[in-house]
Amino acid sequence: MLDRHIRPFIDPPLNRLGRQFALMGFSANMVTLAGLALGLAAALAIVFEAFILAVLFILASRLADGLDGAVARVRGVTDFGGYLDITCDYVFYAAIPLAFIMLDPQSHGVVGAFLLLSFYVNAGSFLGFAVLAEKQKMRSDAHGVKSLYFTGGLLEGTETIVFFLLLCLFPAAFVPLALGFAVLCLVTAFARVLLAAKVFQD
Template sequence: MLDRHIRPFIDPPLNKLGRSAARMGLRADTVTLAGLALGLAAGLAIVLEAFFVAILFILASRLADGLDGAVARARGVTDFGGYLDITCDYVFYATIPLAFVVLDPQAHGVAGAFLLLSFYVNAGSFLGFAVLAEKKKMRSDAHGVKTLYFTGGLLEGTETIVFFLLLCLFPAYFVPLSLGFGVLCLVTALARVLLAAKVFRG
């Protein structure tokens, strides 16, 4: 919901940084993998209860996630780059809830499993829509230049990052925060399914 509103503010500096990185020979895929490594490091920090360090790694990971697209636009967008980016994103999104479950399986297990389920359902609705949109040759740049068709929703990347930061700031509230966010993820997926029924039926 917030992604398209913040893009006009973050894209210009990211694109400038991306062009500089591309001139230095940096590849978008390298930045993508670096972002994933930072995200995995955030998960490890959570398991070790180093929540402030986890916040820094999460922010650095998402900076890399924005920068890889900027580098790709400067060097030339590739289908594999888009595939690698979305795959690494989903690994990152699963890592943070999993880290909280590993931290305290007894207290966090059920809520963490529900949260991961909601992520899985939301991701499936998103990717399924993207496949059909490609088949219909649909295009949208509301979320920036992407290799996949991005449908908006109640919860998008920005909201998810804010949620992860809240988990790190208030780890004692993991269960209610996760249950609430998981429900909103399912609402987002349902809205996308209803949109697909309207757009693709017949």
């Protein structure tokens, strides 16, 4: 919901930084993998209850996630780069809830599993829409230049990052925060299914 509104503010500095990274010889895929490594480091920090460190790793990871696209726009966008980016994103999105489950399996297990289920359903609705949008030759740059068609929704990348940061800042509130976010994820997926039913009528 917020992604398209913050892009005009974050894209210009990211593009400038991306040009510098490209000139230094970094590829977009290298930045993508560095972002994943930072995200996994955040998950590990959560398991060891180093929550402030986890916040820093999450912020650095998502900076890299935005920066890889800026580098790609300088060095050339590739289909594999887009594929690698979305794959690494979903690994990161799963790793943070898993870390909280590992932190306290007894208290966090069921709600954490429900949260992961909601992510899975939401991801399926997103990727399925993207496949059909490509088949229909649909194009949109509302979320920036992407290798996949991005549908908006109640919850997008910005809201997910804010949610992860809240979990790290208030770990004792994991259960109510995760439960509420999971429900909103399912609402987002359901709304996308309704949109698909309207857009992709035979």
